[in-house]
Amino acid sequence: MMLCFPYACYWIFKYSKEVAAGEAKAGITPTDNSIVNLLLYIFGFGIVSMLILQAQLNEIAKKQS
Numbered sequence: 001m002m003l004c005f006p007y008a009c010y011w012i013f014k015y016s017k018e019v020a021a022g023e024a025k026a027g028i029t030p031t032d033n034s035i036v037n038l039l040l041y042i043f044g045f046g047i048v049s050m051l052i053l054q055a056q057l058n059e060i061a062k063k064q065s
Contacts, residue, residue, distance in 0.1 A: 019056045
């Protein structure tokens with residue numbers, strides 16, 4: 001259980017960076033929300049950080065279709 005929180009923080013930070021790279025690849029101006037998402041997760045608003053990631057992924061999908 002002790003390893004779950006640090007790994008989740010790492011996951012949020014890493015995939016926020018990857019989504020920003022995906023935005024750049026799709027031709028969208030990349031928005032790097034990695035620090036914002038990490039802070040939201042640390043302070044108990046993890047669902048909000050996941051919603052931000054999903055919104056960014058939706059924009060990438062909309063641009064590619």
